[in-house]
Amino acid sequence: MVRRGCNNLECTTPGDPYEHTKGRLPLFAIASVSVNTFRLCALHHSPVSVKKPSAGALLLGLIPFAAMCFSVSFWDRIEPMLFGIPFNLFWLLSWIVLTTVCMWAAYRVETARKKQDSGAP
């Protein structure tokens, strides 16, 4: 398996660890997945690695954005009222809870990846 991210191994490996990122532009700030590490990591050979978030976690993070922000015209109405609350308010309150679910999943993705990277014995 190809290891991604800047762990000690890669930092001390000769060559350009950013080779695969050349010519790619970050289209959206949060989704700027094109570069996987902060450059100083490679320069100082520090044991602390600053990694980019995984694509899976980023996708999970985009779900709340789609639901609470971009789709506003679909849910901004009063009817149907649920539990006596207008639909738009109810939708947002529900997505507060669902956002935590999404981010919990993203957290699992990130921690699983970390374990893998640290090379469990």
Added chain:
Amino acid sequence: MSAAAISLAAIFTIVTIGAAVGFVAGVHRKMDLEQWTVGGRGFGALLMFLLMAGEVYTAFAFLGASGWAYSRGGPTLYILAYVTLAYVVSFFILPQIWEMGRKHGMQTQSDFFGMRYGDKYLTGFVCVVGIASFVPYLQLQLTGVGIIVSVASFDGIGRTPAMAISVVLLVAFVFAGGVRAVAWVSVVKDALMVLAAIAIGIGIPLIHFGGIGPMFAALAHSRPAHLTMPGGTTNLGHTWYISTVLLTSLGFYMWPHFFGAAFTAKSADTLRRNAVVMPLYNLTLGFIFFAGFAAVLVVPGLPNGDLALLTVVRSSFPPWFLGVVGGAGALTAMVPAAILILTAATLFAKNLYRPVFAPAMTDDQVAKLARAMVIVLGVISLCLATYSSTTLVSLLLTGYAGVAQFFPGVVLGLYWKRVTMPAVFAGMIAGVVTAVFLMLSHRDPIFGLSAGFLALCLNFLIAVFASLLTPAPRRDI
């Protein structure tokens, strides 16, 4: 005892307890610069949760959100979306910022820019924009305290003396304990805030309408347009909603004090777990919305929407309860104000004064200067708050238009090695100038878009394309 005396006594008691907790937390602790500003980097998940909650739930959430629900209606929903999405953003940037912070001993946002881009003018600019954006934010908190005390005293005490008292208390507990004191005051504040919000959000609709459902049914019947966008406004529609949610959720952790709070965490993992749990805290905001919407029918025709929450509480509950709500609200304003003053003072001393005027200063002298600045800033913000008249939400949005301009520099700095200092600098200047121009010339919103968001897009495009046009940064620095 008169009603005013009872409610004021309750406020005074709560604020005194809050301040006492702050003093106790700060006593018997050696205060060097790092201890004072980042709490020795030893905050665990719980204290971190409380610290961040303390900074996030401000007078804005308490009075501003209900005030806008009262006066604007539908567009206020942007608040529920942005505070939630801001944590989503934080999940992807704060742990990385924290790791860099630990490696390079950073304490402030300016340290980050200084280390990443290595240009003292860019760092100075970030510092100046940061401090300038604090002005409306700080003004917001102090105006909030002023409103609380004057409504709770049944208009017996003016806003200005109320704000003066709160500034004195504020400076005192920041001075005594730094960031740890603020975190512990948050404990008191948050407990009260949650209880007060739930009691108000359920109690007011129950008293006047017999429940939340009947309240919304009555509102949907008499003022249906108020509940959706653009609500009580003409220009705050769906485009405005999307652009404002993006601006504020991306800009959220660009506030120098939120950014700085990341450095106080024990580990990067603490910050990730925090991002998972924190959205739930926003459910409390729902109750504040209920109260704000109820006020539309219960106390119509108020000159200033920001008065709505407390006025409706005053007309629904006994004075002692008004006092408890007022006390919670006052702490809710003072905790963030304390953090703001603390951050601005550190920024000024460490990132502006020392590098530019006195490079030879020791850390000890910087800490002393920062403490002196706390007092100076307290007085300045009091003067500004005295002359302010805009709504709390507008004040906050003005600040966001400023700090959000740091976002391209931070995100590109973390994840794009090709980004260059001149490009980030140029983008940031363009963004700040655009935002300031559009707002001062009253062109916000423009084409239905939030002016700050337009400025942010311009900023981002310039940062990316100018980076590609300028020579790549040297790798071997």
